[in-house]
Amino acid sequence: MEHLDEELKEVSCPECIRCGWCCKQTVCYYGEWDYQKWQCKFLTDDNLCSKYDEIVRYESQLGLDPGLFGSGCCLNFMNPYRVKIMLESQQGGRCEENEANG
Numbered sequence: 546m547e548h549l550d551e552e553l554k555e556v557s558c559p560e561c562i563r564c565g566w567c568c569k570q571t572v573c574y575y576g577e578w579d580y581q582k583w584q585c586k587f588l589t590d591d592n593l594c595s596k597y598d599e600i601v602r603y604e605s606q607l608g609l610d611p612g613l614f615g616s617g618c619c620l621n622f623m624n625p626y627r628v629k630i631m632l633e634s635q636q637g638g639r640c641e642e643n644e645a646n647g
């Protein structure tokens with residue numbers, strides 16, 4: 546029990562590879578659903594969160610650790626977008642710039 550706090554801080558999810566799937570399934574606490582595009586209205590065309598700086602600043606003020614970003618991929622199981630990117634990467638394609646939402 547005394548190590549619980551430290552264990553909760555450990556990253557146990559795989560790396561986010563900016564596939565955008567999570568923000569097209571539902572929205573996080575800061576999001577807003579776009580019923581035309583059927584995704585969060587803050588997700589950019591290149592699968593970045595356009596509220597990234599705002600969210601990081603806000604959570605930093607609150608002292609949240611871990612915050613929304615940087616804790617890995619929350620939807621890595623049976624995620625077709627993620628699988629596609631990883632397959633492309635294995636074949637010598639993208640996945641170089643792993644900045645992103647997770």
Ligand code: SF4
Nearest residue numbers: 568573576585588594
């Ligand atoms: S991380 Fe950003 S784009 Fe994704 S649901 Fe949250 S606010 Fe929307």
Ligand code: SF4
Nearest residue numbers: 561562565567618647
């Ligand atoms: S957290 Fe996972 S599902 Fe969301 S953008 Fe990153 S890799 Fe994709």
